[in-house]
Amino acid sequence: MSTAALHQVEMKPKEYKSEVSVVWCPGCGHHGILNAIYRALSELGIDPTKMMSISGIGCSSRTPYFIKSYKMHTLHGRAGAVATGAQIARPDLVVMVTGGDGDGFSIGGGHMPHMARKNVDMTYVLYDNGIYGLTKGQYSPTSRPELKAYTTPYGGPDTPMDPLLYMLTYGATYVAQAFAGKPKVCADLIKGAIEHRGFSYVNIFSQCTSFNHIDTVEYYRDLVEEVPTGHDVTDLGAAMALARRPNGKAPMGLLYQDKRPTLVDRLQEIVTKVGGHPDYDLNKIIDLSRP
Ligand SMILES: Cc1ncc(C[n+]2csc(CCOP(=O)(O)OP(=O)(O)O)c2C)c(N)n1
Structure with a gap:
């Protein structure tokens, strides 16, 4: 991002909370991600008047309401396209998209490759709960086939997509993953994503306690494993190999970072x-x- 917005103010994480009450269900992982965003903004001293928080539709897409910043709540799946325009018009701002796996990879799937290949200088935080939460529990592109949702009462018929492999393939220049139950890890990765110049993608597993009864906190806690020390973040092949979960574990940390013109x-x-x-x-x- 542009360095103009960094270290402009001294604000505590809680001072980035807007006046709008958070309406997510108790126990939802999205709370942890939001707190991590507040923490990252505070540690970077981002001036709220220099930030544009943009989303589509979904529980996760409500995030901009809860952040003290300029914001746009756009159409379902279209946050990335709006964010691309905003970033071109105002490259001095911190542009952040927040949204779900449904918003980003179902209806919004057509936009994802283009933000990545164009290397739009923005941060995309994807709240990956493997379900459509807002609409009360339909199967999503990251749902496991074992998930019995309203639309798949006998389990799902297809193979889930892998957001990390997708983003690495299309040329995102910062690709990271975390779990909402690890707030410090989330905050550090979001902070790195904001500081990065180029398209940053952070995939965060987030338990949906109301509608996804298999991707629980315990499931995610057991699924993630820190990116091994010594992993070379500039090595695309190594990042892809990790994303493929060679030992069955989902990598947590920074997988890839590259420099390319935005x-x-x-x-x-x-x-x-x-x-x-x-x-x-x-x-x-x-x-x-x-x-
Ligand atoms: C054009 C359009 N199609 C469908 C919907 C219904 N809809 C609203 S949110 C949503 C999916 C939300 O799931 P996700 O993006 O994963 O976010 P979550 O609620 O799980 O955080 C859908 C299908 C809509 N609002 N607009």
Whole structure:
């Protein structure tokens, strides 16, 4: 992200809470993720007036309401597209998308590769609870086939997708994973994602205590295993090998980080080349001069 928004204010994590009450069910993992976001923002000293929090629709997509920042609650699955536009228009802001596996990978699945391949300078925190929570429990792209949901009373017919492999394949330049029950790990990874210049993706397992009765806290606690020490985060092949869960465990930590020009960097190159054209002056359309 742009360094302009970093270390601007001194605010405690709780001071990033907005006046809107959090309405998630007791025990929902989303609470842990939200607290981790507050903590990351506080540790980075992000000025709330320099942050744009964007979401689609879902329980997780309510997150922007709970954060003191500018915000947009957009259409189901379209947060990434809106965030891409916001980031181009205001590259000086911290742009963060928060949403679920349904919002991101079902209806929003068409947008995910493009944010990654374009290397849009933003943070995407995906609350992965393996179910559609807001609509009371339908099977999602990350549901395990064993899950008996309203739409799959006998279990699911397909193989779950792997968000990490997906993001690594499409060129995200920061890919990490955690579990909501590990708030410090979540906060550190979100912090790293905000600091990273480029498209950052953080997948966080989040228990849905109301509708997903198999992906429990105990299940996730046993599933995750810290990324081994010595793992080279610049090695895409090694990151993919880990994401494939060689020992059956889901890696927790930073899997991959790379440097590549961002979308705004590339647009800036074009502006430099063709800027000032009387019919098509990009500088007049978007202000890329901000730091
Ligand atoms: C166009 C459209 N289709 C369907 C819906 C219904 N809908 C609302 S949220 C949602 C899925 C929510 O699941 P997820 O994104 O995983 O978030 P969670 O609630 O589990 O945090 C669906 C299908 C909608 N609001 N708009």
